[in-house]
Amino acid sequence: MTIRRSMLFIPGNNPGMLQNGGVFCADAVILDLEDAVAPLEKDAARLLVAAALASVDYGGSEKVVRINPLDTAMAADDIRAIVPCGPDALLLPKVQGAKDVEAAAALVAAAERPGQKPVKLMALIETPRGLAEAYAVAAADERLTALAFGAEDYTAGLGAIRTKEGTEILAARSLLVNAAAAAGVDAIDTPFTDTNDEEGLTRDTTLAKQLGFRGKLCINPRQVDAVHAVFDPSAAEIGWAERVVRAIRRAEEQGSGVVAVDGKMVDAPIVSRAERILQLAALLGLREEAGR
Amino acid sequence: MINAIGREIPAHVEGYGKVTPFAGAFATEPDMPRRAPAVKWARPGAAKLATGLEEVFRAIPVRDGMTLSFHHHFRNGDGVVNLVLATAAKLGLKDLKVAASSIFPVHAPLVEHFKAGVVTALDTNYMSGPVAEAVSRGALAKPVILRTHGGRARAIECGQLKIDVAFIAAPSADEYGNVNGIAGPTACGSLGYAYPDAEYADKVVAVTDNLAAYPLTPVSIPQTRVDYVVKVDKIGDPKGIVSGTTRITKDPVQLKIADTAAKVVQASGLLKNGFSFQTGAGGASLAVAHFVRQMMVAGGITGSFALGGITGYLVAMLEEGLFEKIIDVQGFDLEAVRSLAANPNHVEVGAGFYANPFNSGCVVNMLDCVILGATEIDTAFNVNVVTGSDGMIMGGSGGHSDAAAGAKLTVVVANLLRGRLPIIMDKVLTATTPGETVDVLVTERGVAVNPRRGDLKEKLAAAGLPLKEIGELKRLAEAIAGVPQPVKLGDRTVALVEYRDGTVIDAVRQVVR
The missing domain is CATH 3.40.1080.10 (Glutaconate Coenzyme A-transferase)
Structure with missing residues (x-):
């Protein structure tokens, strides 16, 4: 299981931020060649990000590079320059369908050095068409490991009014989570754009967790801790999960079929949810016992 | 000689005397009485209000070789140091020591006073800008004494920094010398760094651009220590006083x-x-x-x-x-x-x-x-x-x-x-x-x-x-x-870094290029 509670964008044309990207302890850093970089600086940013991948220690953060859109000539150049430098994954913007992922996968395969750890792909779903194709995208290639949602472009494409509460994107979020789950990949939520509103960020992230997202894109390092606080299993959740797992073990030992915890029946999906919580808690060091 | 943290420092410095090496943060104990400034008096009816700085210089009188002190509550908006030293230069004074609690870029004219011999010694707790650069390059023959804020108060009280005349930039003052920092165009709040100067200087001059009715209250610097009050057009620039550093960083x-x-x-x-x-x-x-x-x-x-x-x-x-x-x-x-x-x-x-x-x-x-x-x-x-x-x-x-x-x-x-x-x-x-x-x-x-x-x-x-x-x-x-x-520096000591207890913790060498 790869933990992706927070995926932090780092502008690919900012040497200071590229150098310091690892200090914020985000689960992933996304070194950005797309929106953060002006057209005239694309070449320079590509070189800078390649050098950063080769020389900067990003600690425990997964190294992801957002390349330029696949319908531009820059995408192929990005892939050729970046893939040999060993990122963990590429984030593909404005993915419209399975073909985009397949095309990117072919370019990545051609660019990989012999023996290199395979570079994964993540698809940013940020158009109505992309959302309609979300499951096909998620299932398009074995390199594909996550779907991420970009609500700003998506709502612009709809002609919807963007609000802080996000009623207009509720259906899209749920569709995306479902597509990701169906294909067995992670769903990552859209960034919260008001970087000064910490309470709003926590509310929005709590909703994302409730809907089934595994993490959230972050556009400012200040957002990382708040996002982690939401996605970290709470003590209550861990306690519940421990009770479920204990109860099911006891039931297995006693050959009993039906188990209840806290007065509610426990069946297979509940057990798997509890196990996931305990696994996450162990990986995050929140629960010593499960780490054994 | 080498002090307790292994720094090479001179044993003796002209104009400063014997150097006591830093021996540990709490190792050096005091063994002197407090300095007592001259006892002053004021006859009933005698006025303190002077028409200008020149008149005050003549009345005191300020002489060659004296130590003039200043506080830094106006930071980079201070106008008083430059005004006072311009007066000293005009009157042909030489060999003055400036004891300012801090020096900022606005004090650049001091460099010219170094060159002209008007000011030949500097005693301060902080300096940045052209004066600091000039000192680093060796503009003064005598090393600058760099103290701590507490160390400066100690040096004044213990008689190691004897102040002849304290010029106190006064956001508000009354005609009899009561001063505070809370009103007037250059209001800066606390005047804490001027307290030791007012208490121990032989003569104290309040320089203000905001003359208030007597008695001014609250009193930060009292009339009992202030000998002259001078009203000038402007003692500082509020923009430089309020340093604007109070916003939380976004970095x-x-x-x-x-x-x-x-x-x-x-x-x-x-x-x-x-x-x-x-x-x-x-x-x-x-x-x-x-x-x-x-x-x-x-x-x-x-x-x-x-x-x-x-x-x-x-x-x-x-x-x-x-x-x-x-x-x-x-x-x-x-x-x-x-x-x-x-x-x-x-x-x-x-x-x-x-x-x-x-x-x-x-x-x-x-x-x-x-x-x-x-x-x-x-x-x-x-x-x-x-x-x-x-x-x-x-x-x-x-x-x-x-x-x-x-x-x-x-x-x-x-x-x-x-x-x-x-x-x-x-x-x-x-x-x-x-x-x-x-x-x-x-x-x-x-x-x-x-x-x-x-x-x-x-x-x-x-x-x-x-x-x-x-x-x-x-x-x-x-x-x-x-x-x-490592940066290559010259051998000459341009500043002594005095620890708060008066021992010397390090020496700053000349920048040569």
């Missing part, structure tokens, strides 16, 4: 450092009811206050006092009830001025009360925690806040060494890499604050605890803070930026 790396520093304070166990706190303005320091504030709100904690340079942020914490009192030796913005004027729990104190190590107890001794910056820090935790990486003087201790010595917990916050330079080295270029008074270094890539503080290390480790040995942090920085070449 994500500095915020990360500040957040970690606040967690260090919490993990130390000091953050509880009665907590006392000092932090600087600007950079990561003020951001630490921001995170500490959140912890105090969340924990329902009421602190006893906030100390030091006061910003609107600390004023807001006082008004929210997070601190019972503010003890203010210097205000940084108009909120600090407003609060000092209106709130009886916001108290103005002098530099001696604040930080003089040689009295029966200064406020820094009662401090739980101070957050300080650093230009460089070495693996023995000695801090440099005097010289930059090129050897040029660009600061000074100010209250750095004083607060570090007094506080139960001294936290230095700094970016591990500044520009392209590692901040940690084997030996700082200029030792300012001794490592024995520094407990923790917080950087964006980890926290180092002084090995003297094993107790603290255990607490921080238990709280899950990212602890590293300071040597490990140094290697981390060097792995990124490489090892900087």
Whole structure:
């Protein structure tokens, strides 16, 4: 299981931020060649990000590079320059369908050095068409490991009014989570754009967790801790999960079929949810016992 | 000779005398009486109001070789140092010593006074800008004495810095010499750094552009010490006085450092009811206050006092009830001025009360925690806040060494890499604050605890803070930026760095190019 509670964008044309990207302890850093970089600086940013991948220690953060859109000539150049430098994954913007992922996968395969750890792909779903194709995208290639949602472009494409509460994107979020789950990949939520509103960020992230997202894109390092606080299993959740797992073990030992915890029946999906919580808690060091 | 932290210092300096080497932060005890200034008197009916500075110079009279003192509450908006020295130059005076609590870029005309021989000696706690550069390049034959804020008060009280005439920039003054800093176009709040000067100078001149009706209250500098009042058109530029450093930084790396520093304070166990706190303005320091504030709100904690340079942020914490009192030796913005004027729990104190190590107890001794910056820090935790990486003087201790010595917990916050330079080295270029008074270094890539503080290390480790040995942090920085070449300096001593107790902790050498 790869933990992706927070995926932090780092502008690919900012040497200071590229150098310091690892200090914020985000689960992933996304070194950005797309929106953060002006057209005239694309070449320079590509070189800078390649050098950063080769020389900067990003600690425990997964190294992801957002390349330029696949319908531009820059995408192929990005892939050729970046893939040999060993990122963990590429984030593909404005993915419209399975073909985009397949095309990117072919370019990545051609660019990989012999023996290199395979570079994964993540698809940013940020158009109505992309959302309609979300499951096909998620299932398009074995390199594909996550779907991420970009609500700003998506709502612009709809002609919807963007609000802080996000009623207009509720259906899209749920569709995306479902597509990701169906294909067995992670769903990552859209960034919260008001970087000064910490309470709003926590509310929005709590909703994302409730809907089934595994993490959230972050556009400012200040957002990382708040996002982690939401996605970290709470003590209550861990306690519940421990009770479920204990109860099911006891039931297995006693050959009993039906188990209840806290007065509610426990069946297979509940057990798997509890196990996931305990696994996450162990990986995050929140629960010593499960780490054994 | 070599002092207790291994710094090479001269044994004797002309115009200063025998140099006492630094022997440890609390190793040197005083063995002298306080200095007594001349007893003064004023006949009923005698006026103190003079028509101009020239008249005051003649009346005193100011003579060649005298020491003239100034406070720095106007920071880079000060107009009084330049006005007074222009008068001295016009009257043909030579060989003066300037004892200013700090020197800023606005004081650039001083360089011309050095060249002309009007001013041949400088005694200060901090300097930046053209004067600092000129001194670094050897503009003065006699080394500048760099003191701490508490050390300056000590030197004045103990008679080592004898002031002939104190010129006090006075935001408001009445005709009989009562002065305060809370009203007038150049209102700056506390006048704390001028207190020792007013108390011990042989003559005291209040220079104001805001003459108030007698009696002016509240009184910061009293009529009983002030001999002359001079009204001039303008004593300073409010824009330079309010330094605008009171906004929380938006730099994500500095915020990360500040957040970690606040967690260090919490993990130390000091953050509880009665907590006392000092932090600087600007950079990561003020951001630490921001995170500490959140912890105090969340924990329902009421602190006893906030100390030091006061910003609107600390004023807001006082008004929210997070601190019972503010003890203010210097205000940084108009909120600090407003609060000092209106709130009886916001108290103005002098530099001696604040930080003089040689009295029966200064406020820094009662401090739980101070957050300080650093230009460089070495693996023995000695801090440099005097010289930059090129050897040029660009600061000074100010209250750095004083607060570090007094506080139960001294936290230095700094970016591990500044520009392209590692901040940690084997030996700082200029030792300012001794490592024995520094407990923790917080950087964006980890926290180092002084090995003297094993107790603290255990607490921080238990709280899950990212602890590293300071040597490990140094290697981390060097792995990124490489090892900087040592800067080549001349042999001549251009400044002595005096520790707060009057011993010499280091010497600054001339920049030669």
